[in-house]
Amino acid sequence: TGDEKYASLETGVWVAAGHFIYEKGNPPIVEYKVSKVVHKS
Numbered sequence: 001t002g003d004e005k006y007a008s009l010e011t012g013v014w015v016a017a018g019h020f021i022y023e024k025g026n027p028p029i030v031e032y033k034v035s036k037v038v039h040k041s
Contacts, residue, residue, distance in 0.1 A: 012036050012037070013036070014034055014035065014036055014037065016034040016035070017033050018032035019031055
């Protein structure tokens with residue numbers, strides 16, 4: 001976006017894992033866990 005308040009979102013390193021949940025009679029659900037990678041030296 002170029003907006004400074006989103007700089008860490010745009011330049012950060014992220015990892016994610018997700019899965020689908022199927023239940024009869026309901027629409028599928030997608031669950032995700034998203035984490036930011038932080039390196040501390």
